[in-house]
Amino acid sequence: MSGIDGKIAVVTGAARGIGLATAQKLAAAGARVVINDLDAEEAQQAADQIQGSVVFCADLTERDSGDALVNFAVEQFGSLDIIVNNAGYIWHSAIHNMSDEQWEAMLDIHVSAQFRILRAYGRWLRANADRAAPVRKVVNISSTMGLHGGATQLAYSAGKAAVVGLTKTLAKEWGRFNVTVNAVAFGAIDTRLTSPYETEPNIAIVKGQERKVGLSVQQIEEAKAASPLGKIGTPEDAANAIYLMCIPESDWITGEVLLASGGVRS
Numbered sequence: 001m002s003g004i005d006g007k008i009a010v011v012t013g014a015a016r017g018i019g020l021a022t023a024q025k026l027a028a029a030g031a032r033v034v035i036n037d038l039d040a041e042e043a044q045q046a047a048d049q050i051q052g053s054v055v056f057c058a059d060l061t062e063r064d065s066g067d068a069l070v071n072f073a074v075e076q077f078g079s080l081d082i083i084v085n086n087a088g089y090i091w092h093s094a095i096h097n098m099s100d101e102q103w104e105a106m107l108d109i110h111v112s113a114q115f116r117i118l119r120a121y122g123r124w125l126r127a128n129a130d131r132a133a134p135v136r137k138v139v140n141i142s143s144t145m146g147l148h149g150g151a152t153q154l155a156y157s158a159g160k161a162a163v164v165g166l167t168k169t170l171a172k173e174w175g176r177f178n179v180t181v182n183a184v185a186f187g188a189i190d191t192r193l194t195s196p197y198e199t200e201p202n203i204a205i206v207k208g209q210e211r212k213v214g215l216s217v218q219q220i221e222e223a224k225a226a227s228p229l230g231k232i233g234t235p236e237d238a239a240n241a242i243y244l245m246c247i248p249e250s251d252w253i254t255g256e257v258l259l260a261s262g263g264v265r266s
């Protein structure tokens with residue numbers, strides 16, 4: 001039996017990519033998982049293959065989604081032990097081309113959505129936390145861009161840096177609730193956000209809008225060369241790093257940013 005057997009977990013942005021691999025990993029270890037995503041069809045496909053999981057389809061940039069997600073998890077399963085704040089996307093430009101809408105959209109999904117979910121969770125914890133119970137876990141997803149910056153990724157980098165402040169502050173506030181709060185900052189992971197292209201970026205549809213995604217073949221080769229391990233990470237590599245912050249063996253770790261980048265430090 002794993003240390004998270006029977007735990008109740010929420011994973012946001014779990015229809016594909018890192019979130020899907022994380023939901024699969026947690027469920028394989030015995031957790032019951034609420035799969036959140038914008039994309040209903042893909043979220044349901046994920047749930048169909050993950051035993052004991054349920055779907056909560058919502059756009060987390062809607063202001064009431066954080067409360068609704070936490071309420072849903074508690075109503076479904078009676079508790080909430082693990083939150084993985086993973087949902088996100090990219091909308092990059094150099095600063096002179098960046099609109100207010102673009103700036104606000106990146107902060108909205110990467111930090112305000114996390115804030116609203118965690119505010120809802122904090123209200124639930126005040127009434128339900130139990131110091132004698134096993135430690136509960138929050139894992140917020142950041143990026144090397146939030147730690148080191150990334151040219152043309154101003155708003156994304158600012159949002160991912162804000163995740164670090166959110167994480168470190170809540171770690172201090174929620175120790176008394178027996179909750180650890182950590183961030184995992186990824187380098188390049190092989191998902192649709194980094195899918196390879198030859199000449200023109202690939203397109204992902206996010207909230208009905210076309211967003212340019214992907215890395216050029218040259219950028220991928222550079223990313224591989226920058227890693228001492230000589231590759232970019234898989235979604236399973238990413239999920240394994242998140243899992244470390246969810247298991248009882250990490251109970252004494254809180255307020256940390258785990259760099260999961262295959263050794264890339266810039």
Ligand SMILES: NC(=O)c1ccc[n+]([C@@H]2O[C@H](COP(=O)([O-])OP(=O)(O)OC[C@H]3O[C@@H](n4cnc5c(N)ncnc54)[C@H](O)[C@@H]3O)[C@@H](O)[C@H]2O)c1
Pocket residue numbers: 012013014015016017018019036037038039058059060061086087088089109141142143144185186187188189190191192193194206
């Ligand atoms: N892939 C990488 O190289 C990389 C590196 C560093 C950090 N990250 C971060 O990891 C997280 C997951 O990224 P991924 O690479 O798996 O991307 P992905 O596109 O494969 O998956 C992200 C999921 O989030 C969902 N999502 C987006 N906006 C949402 C919203 N408003 N409400 C609900 N769901 C929403 C999408 O529908 C999608 O299913 C993101 O926060 C991303 O910024 C990724």
